[in-house]
Amino acid sequence: MAGTVENAKAKAKEVASEDFNKARSLAESAAKSGAYLYPIKGIFYFLSHRSLWKPLLSKLVPTLSLSAGVIAFMFVFAYLPQLAVLVFVNGPLAAFTTILLTLSESSTLINIISRNFLLQDALVDTFDGVLVARNQTGVVSEGRQIKSGNFNDPMAKMGKILKSPFEKFTPKALIRYVMYLPLNFIPVVGTVIFVLLQGRSRGDSVHSRYFQLKKWNNSQREQWLKEHTAPYTAFGTVATLLELVPFASILFSFTNTVGAALWAADIEARDTTMTEVQGSPGEELKKTT
Template sequence: MSSTVDNARTKAKEVAVEDFNKAKALAQSAAKSGAYLYPIKGIFYFLSHRSLWKPLLSKLVPTMTVSVGVIAFMFFFTYLPQLAILVFVNGPIAAFTTVLLTLSESSTIINLISRTFLIQDALVDTFDGVLVARHQTEVLAEGRQLKSGNFNDPIAKLGKLVKSPFEKFTPKALIRYVMYLPLNFIPVVGTVIFVLLQGKSRGNSVHTRYFQLKKWSNSQREEWLKEHTAPYTSFGTVATLLELVPFASIFFSFTNTVGAALWAADIEGNNTSMTELQNPKSQDEVKKAA
């Protein structure tokens, strides 16, 4: 009997060590890529480039109306019932975790409504506008007509869409979100895991437009995302946390889109190599390596 227990403990330690090493490797990969910084870079880039404000300003009134309505509804009708449940498992921090949960739910609903009905085209214009500003018109030409002439305004240079833009909020994403909700019943750790899982899902969608412009197949996209799980998860986690901010989620949806486009422009400028973002090689070096 004792030998069985000892074997179980040994196996448990081995699994724990293995999981820790995997988590450590993922964290190192995320840190090396610097992907988690792009949502922050997106904020500063957006604020310093007034021409990129046009798509947001054109949708500001309807999206703010939706945001205020959804957040008010969720806190009025769902906060107390969820608090009554979470207080049994989270104790004194239940008020805080319930706020996070309600904001997360509100953000999901707002994104579902706004991305499906209100800001889809505006986000695409923002993403494409950043690529123009970063002189990545060659890859952009695969999915959009560009007006001839010199434009100081990258949004003004955008012509008719050749290809359909971002994927809309999918039923699969909503189902996955509902499946992960019970994690919030686990004090602190459960909420952290929930946000990370949401970040992974969010990260997998930030470059849908870029992959489309690159004409990548589904298998190519999946392979790329699998190979770079940590960077995309780190980007998605920071983006998710920003979009939880009450009444500012739509603003951060646009700045996160800017960050994703900046990241895509850097990847494209570095010969589509994720690991070279910190120390980009010149084209001559890339050719020699090939």
């Protein structure tokens, strides 16, 4: 009996060690890639390029109205019931974790509705416009017509879309979100894990337009994402946290799109396997082998 217990402890220790080493490796890869910086770069690039504001401004009023309605509904009808449950497992932190959970749920609903019915074309225009501004017109021309002239305004060069835009929110993604919700019952750590899992899911979709323009099939996309799980999770986590901010989520949806386009432009321009930072974000990237 004692031998069985010792063997179980040894096995558990081995598994824990393997998981820890894997998590540390992913964290190091994410930090080295610098991918987590691109949502922040997107904010500054967006604010300094007024031509990119046009798609956002055209959708601002209806999306803000949608956001206000969804957030108000969720806090009126979902906050207190969830708080009543979380207070038993999270104690004094329940108020904070319930707010975060409710904002996450609101953000998901807003994204489902807005990306499918309000923002899809505007986000595609923004993504393509950034690529054109970063001298990647050849890539964009694979998915839309590019108008001649107006070289100082990339948005004015956006012609008819030739390929269907970003992937829409899928039932599979919604099911995965609902499955992960119970993690929030675990104090603090559960909420952190929940956000990280959401970040990973979010990261898998940030370059769907880029993959489309590159004419990659599903197998190529999945292989790429599998090889670069850590960088995309890092980007997706930062993007998810930004989009949790009430009412500012629409702005961050656009700045995150800008950040994703800047990342794609760097990958394309420097012919890299991934934006792997050598010491600092501005240094030369790892070349394709």
